[in-house]
Amino acid sequence: MDTNLRFSMLNRDLPGAKERTAKDPEIAREIKYYEENFSKVETVDDLLNDYRLYNFMMKTMGLEDMAYAKGMVRKVLVEGTDDSGALANTLKDKRFKELAEAFPFNKDGTIKGKFDWESEGLDPRMVLWSNTPGEEVDDVDRLAEYFTLKMPRDVIFTTQILADPALYEVITVAFDVPEEIINGPKSERIDWFDENIDIEALKKPSELKDTIAKYRDNLEIREADRTKGIVEQYIQVSFEEGEGEQNEGVRLALNFQRTGGNITSAYEILGSPALYQVVRTVLGMSESMVGTDIDNQAAVINEKFDIKKFQDPEEVDKFVKKFVILYDAQNGIGTAPSVQLFASNPGVGIPENVLTAVNALKFGG
Structure with a gap:
C-alpha cells in the first residue's frame, strides 16, 4: 500500500489505531513495567542501570538511536534545563531538552520530587521531629508532619514561607501556585502569597488538615497526569515505529x-x-x-x-x-x-x- 493511501487511512481513526498498538502484548508488558517500577527510581543511575526503564525512556523521547550514549544522557538529565549553559540547552537536537524536561533530576543525581532534608532554610527541630529514628519515612508523610508542626508554631510572615523549602513545597502544591510565580521574582511571589493565602487562617487545625489533604491529592493528580502523558507518548512512538516497519x-x-x-x-x-x-x-x-x-x-x-x-x-x-x-x-x-x-x-x-x-x-x- 502506498504512503499516501496508508497515511490517509490511518488519519480516519488515529485513536483506534493507537489503541490497537497499546494492546500489543509486548508493548503492554513494557508499559506495565514502567508504571510499576519508575516510582522506585531515586537516582539517575537507578534509571540508567535498569535496562527496561532506560530503553522505555529513550524510545518514548524518540532517542532510541542514542541509547548507546549513556554518559551524555546522564549529563543531560542531571544538568536539566534551568541553566542556559546546560548541555540540553546547547544541543541543536531538541529531543534532549524534551528528555530533560520529561524526566527531571536534581544536579546531585537524585530524582526531582525526592525532598532534600539537608536544604538550607529548614528548621532543624522540625527536621528532627518529623522523622522517626530507625525508619525510612516517606517524603510526603514527613513534609506533611513538618508543615503541621511548623506553621502554627512559628510562621507569621510570607517571607518565612518562601525561605523554608518544606513549607514552600507543601503550599505551592496544595494551592496550585502557577509555575510563572514559583519561578518568578521574589517580589511577585510575595505579592501572590499575600493575595491568595491567609497565614493566620492557615494555622487553624481544620485548615492545616485541609491543606495537607489538598497537598496529597494534588501530588497524586500530578503524578498520574505525568505517567499518563509518558505512556501515551510511548504508545504514539510505538505506533509510528510499527507503521515504519511496513513503510518508512x-x-x-x-x-x-x-x-x-x-x-x-x-x-x-x-x-x-x-x-x-x-x-x-x-x-x-x-x-x-x-x-x-x-x-x-x-x-x-x-x-x-x-x-x-x-x-x-x-x-x-x-x-x-x-x-x-x-x-x-x-x-x-x-x-x-x-x-x-x-x-x-x-x-x-x-x-x-x-x-x-x-x-x-x-x-x-
Whole structure:
C-alpha cells in the first residue's frame, strides 16, 4: 500500500489505531513495567542501570538511536534545563531538552520530587521531629508532619514561607501556585502569597488538615497526569515505529504530523533526522547538501520556507500531504529516487498527475 493511501487511512481513526498498538502484548508488558517500577527510581543511575526503564525512556523521547550514549544522557538529565549553559540547552537536537524536561533530576543525581532534608532554610527541630529514628519515612508523610508542626508554631510572615523549602513545597502544591510565580521574582511571589493565602487562617487545625489533604491529592493528580502523558507518548512512538516497519514514509509523516507544530527554527529541523528528511523532500533540497555546513543548510531552508508557518496546523497538514505524495513518487520510479526528485528539472520521471497534486498544495503567505 502506498504512503499516501496508508497515511490517509490511518488519519480516519488515529485513536483506534493507537489503541490497537497499546494492546500489543509486548508493548503492554513494557508499559506495565514502567508504571510499576519508575516510582522506585531515586537516582539517575537507578534509571540508567535498569535496562527496561532506560530503553522505555529513550524510545518514548524518540532517542532510541542514542541509547548507546549513556554518559551524555546522564549529563543531560542531571544538568536539566534551568541553566542556559546546560548541555540540553546547547544541543541543536531538541529531543534532549524534551528528555530533560520529561524526566527531571536534581544536579546531585537524585530524582526531582525526592525532598532534600539537608536544604538550607529548614528548621532543624522540625527536621528532627518529623522523622522517626530507625525508619525510612516517606517524603510526603514527613513534609506533611513538618508543615503541621511548623506553621502554627512559628510562621507569621510570607517571607518565612518562601525561605523554608518544606513549607514552600507543601503550599505551592496544595494551592496550585502557577509555575510563572514559583519561578518568578521574589517580589511577585510575595505579592501572590499575600493575595491568595491567609497565614493566620492557615494555622487553624481544620485548615492545616485541609491543606495537607489538598497537598496529597494534588501530588497524586500530578503524578498520574505525568505517567499518563509518558505512556501515551510511548504508545504514539510505538505506533509510528510499527507503521515504519511496513513503510518508512508513513512513519516519517506521522512523526511530522505530531511534532511539526513545535518547530521554531531551521536548526531544530537539522537536529532531527526524521524532520530533516521530510523537509528536505518537500523543499527539494539536494542530497549533496547532507553533511555540509549546517548554517548554510539552515539558510537554504529559511529561504525556501517560512518556519513560522508551522505554527498553523493547516500549514503542517499541507506540508505532510505534500511529503507523502512526493515520497511515493520518488520511491515508485525505476531510477534512483534522489536523482529523479532533486534533478534540475523536477518534472523528470514524476508523473504529471503527481506534480499537479503537489502543486495544488499551496502554502500560506
